[in-house]
Amino acid sequence: MKINTLIVDLDGTLVKTDCSLETLWLSVSMNPLNALRALRWFFKGKPYLKDKLFESTNLDTNSLPFNQDVISIILEFKKKGSKVYLMTGSSQKIASKIQEHFNFFDDVFGSSEKINLIGKNKLEKIREIIGNNPFSYIGDSSQDIPIWEEADEVLIVSNNNNLEKKIIKKEKKITYIHKDELLKNIFKVIRPYQWLKNCLVFVPFLIYENSGYEEFVLSSLGFISFCFIASSVYVLNDLLDIKSDRDHLTKKNRPFAAGSLALINGFWLVPLLLVSGLIIASFLGTGTFLILLTYLIITLFYSLSFKKKLILDVCILACLYTLRLIGGAVVIQSDLSPWLINFSIFFFFFLACIKRESELIVGVNADNSASRRSYIEEDKKGLSTLAIGSGLLSVLILLLYADSASSLDAFSSPIFLWFLSPIFLYWISRLSLLSSRGYIKEDPLLFALKDRLSFFVGFGVIVVIILAKFINLDF
Numbered sequence: 001m002k003i004n005t006l007i008v009d010l011d012g013t014l015v016k017t018d019c020s021l022e023t024l025w026l027s028v029s030m031n032p033l034n035a036l037r038a039l040r041w042f043f044k045g046k047p048y049l050k051d052k053l054f055e056s057t058n059l060d061t062n063s064l065p066f067n068q069d070v071i072s073i074i075l076e077f078k079k080k081g082s083k084v085y086l087m088t089g090s091s092q093k094i095a096s097k098i099q100e101h102f103n104f105f106d107d108v109f110g111s112s113e114k115i116n117l118i119g120k121n122k123l124e125k126i127r128e129i130i131g132n133n134p135f136s137y138i139g140d141s142s143q144d145i146p147i148w149e150e151a152d153e154v155l156i157v158s159n160n161n162n163l164e165k166k167i168i169k170k171e172k173k174i175t176y177i178h179k180d181e182l183l184k185n186i187f188k189v190i191r192p193y194q195w196l197k198n199c200l201v202f203v204p205f206l207i208y209e210n211s212g213y214e215e216f217v218l219s220s221l222g223f224i225s226f227c228f229i230a231s232s233v234y235v236l237n238d239l240l241d242i243k244s245d246r247d248h249l250t251k252k253n254r255p256f257a258a259g260s261l262a263l264i265n266g267f268w269l270v271p272l273l274l275v276s277g278l279i280i281a282s283f284l285g286t287g288t289f290l291i292l293l294t295y296l297i298i299t300l301f302y303s304l305s306f307k308k309k310l311i312l313d314v315c316i317l318a319c320l321y322t323l324r325l326i327g328g329a330v331v332i333q334s335d336l337s338p339w340l341i342n343f344s345i346f347f348f349f350f351l352a353c354i355k356r357e358s359e360l361i362v363g364v365n366a367d368n369s370a371s372r373r374s375y376i377e378e379d380k381k382g383l384s385t386l387a388i389g390s391g392l393l394s395v396l397i398l399l400l401y402a403d404s405a406s407s408l409d410a411f412s413s414p415i416f417l418w419f420l421s422p423i424f425l426y427w428i429s430r431l432s433l434l435s436s437r438g439y440i441k442e443d444p445l446l447f448a449l450k451d452r453l454s455f456f457v458g459f460g461v462i463v464v465i466i467l468a469k470f471i472n473l474d475f
Contacts (some may be wrong), residue, residue: 004136006077007126007147008070010098010110012086012140016065016179016259019090022242023053025263030057032304048110054091061097063246067088067260069177070157077136078104085109087125089118089143093373123147125332137252138177144330180260186269189238189255190231196445198226199342200321200330206465207410208334215332221280222331225292226324228277232270233299237264240303249439284331291327295320310374313385321348337410339401347424349443353387354431358440384436391428395421406469416468420461429459 013020033353034056041049044280074084086108088095095110109125111117117125123146126135137147138155148154154174159182205211205219216414238245238256245257255261274296298320322344329336360375360383375383401407402417411417430453434440440447448454 001112004080004082005130005133006074006082006084007135007137007151008074008084008086008089008105009137009139009157010086010095012262013062013138014067014070014086014098016067017256018263019059019064019088019094020050021263022055022064023050023057023059025239026057026059026243027053029304045113045116047116048113050089050091050111050115050116051093051400054093059094059097060099060243061094063243065246065257067157067177067259073138073155073177074104083130085126085129087117087122087154089116089122100188107154118143120146126150139180141290167460181254182261182265185255185261186265189235189261189266189269190273191234192227192231193293193446193449194230194234194443195223196449197321198223198230198324200324201226201331202338203325203340204329205332206469207340208332209328211332215334218284218331219328221284222327224326225277225280225284225288226295228280229274229292229296230299232273232277233296235266235269235273235304236300237303239263239270262375287330288327291323291330295323295327298323308374313374314349314356316350317352317355318345321351326360337401337404337406339397339404339406343394343397343401346390346397350387350391350428351392353383353390354435354440354444357383357387358438358442359437359443361435361438362439380436384432387435388428390434392425395425395428398424411468412470412472413468413471416464416471419464423457423460423464427454 008014011020024038027038029131037056038053041052071336077084084104084107085139086095086105088098088108088110090202092108092109092110092112095108098110099105107129109117109129115121124143126147128135134152135146136153136155137151138157139147140157152172154172155177156174157177157178157179161312205215208215238254240250242257242263245251245254256263256266267450277292278296280291281289297314302316302320306316325340325344327334328464342399355382356375360377360380399418399421402414402420407414407417430450431440431444435444448458
């Protein structure tokens with residue numbers, strides 16, 4: 001018998017995301033207290049929760065990452081004159097908005113406040129609509145197995161070949177539509193390139209006069225702990241920023257925003273990274289644990305609120321960099337010169353201003369207000385002035401440190417440190433000009449990783465520090 005009906009799932013199938021989870025994270029990003037409200041709604045049933053989450057967010061379905069392979073299959077069925085129905089566990093209100101977006105659905109059905117339209121409930125709805133007539137079903141998860149067993153044609157949007165083995169009735173056509181690679185996108189979302197910032201933990205080790213193997217091991221563990229905690233916040237931040245990232249010229253390619261990584265992965269990635277980082281910190285002593293806990297709390301408040309506050313956001317970013325420096329000193333129980341702390345604050349304030357300036361330029365060029373946070377186009381000049389001013393002050397502080405008593409205690413020949421000032425002066429001035437010209441379209445540290453001249457600058461800084469540390473010049 002000819003198959004003339006196609007039933008299409010929504011979450012993870014027609015769209016590369018989960019609309020219910022989208023509304024959850026969007027709701028929390030709008031108001032963190034909504035996380036507690038969502039818990040209260042959950043105890044009234046999943047259908048009620050889904051409906052209330054949609055009401056609190058009014059999800060914009062037009063920006064969702066749709067699966068073009070699935071759309072192509074739908075269009076093929078429509079060409080054959082088949083009826084096509086959308087049936088989803090997400091709210092009926094979301095399903096209705098999807099129907100407004102496309103014109104190929106004969107009807108759409110979603111969860112109500114009383115019925116969660118998944119699994120057997122969905123199968124009952126299918127039989128209610130088409131009776132015992134044959135149908136094809138395209139879905140993505142084990143919840144769809146009862147429907148696949150009844151379907152005459154099975155289409156699976158997944159990389160999990162075990163789903164096929166769980167379908168009891170095998171005498172049917174089974175087609176796979178593969179998803180994006182999981183590990184590759186997990187690697188992207190935790191942003192290991194950002195771990196370069198955590199190398200600040202090693203600075204106290206490099207300048208501490210009693211540094212040895214034990215101090216190196218402690219610094220390395222501190223580095224790993226900072227990396228895990230920072231990555232947990234990166235993942236959380238991406239979950240909270242899904243909507244704004246999709247409106248951004250480059251951030252729209254981030255795994256959660258693009259739908260290449262399922263949102264459910266964020267629910268285990270965040271606690272896994274966070275708990276791992278805190279466990280390592282707990283073995284490094286109370287002081288280190290408190291530093292990392294402070295770092296975590298500040299980054300959480302930054303993600304939820306402070307990043308939207310004018311200038312306060314760049315001040316907090318500078319402080320977070322400096323906390324890494326302080327953490328590196330605490331973990332090996334060494335003193336840290338006030339000169340270096342002040343240098344860190346001004347230097348990383350410079351980088352944070354460059355980052356905001358580049359985001360603003362990219363946003364203006366793309367006519368994208370979502371990328372500007374609390375800044376407007378006219379702030380480009382002000383941010384550029386703040387950046388170069390704080391950058392030059394950091395060079396001055398570095399120069400003063402090279403001539404201070406603190407450097408005499410930490411280095412064999414601090415005279416070498418004088419060479420750091422012209423190196424940093426060159427790099428800061430160059431980066432400022434490149435940013436004002438719009439050449440830096442990403443995080444300045446990521447730009448530096450790809451920039452050959454920045455690589456030579458970094459190499460020069462390391463050489464100067466090694467010479468100052470180990471070469472003893474007696475005059």
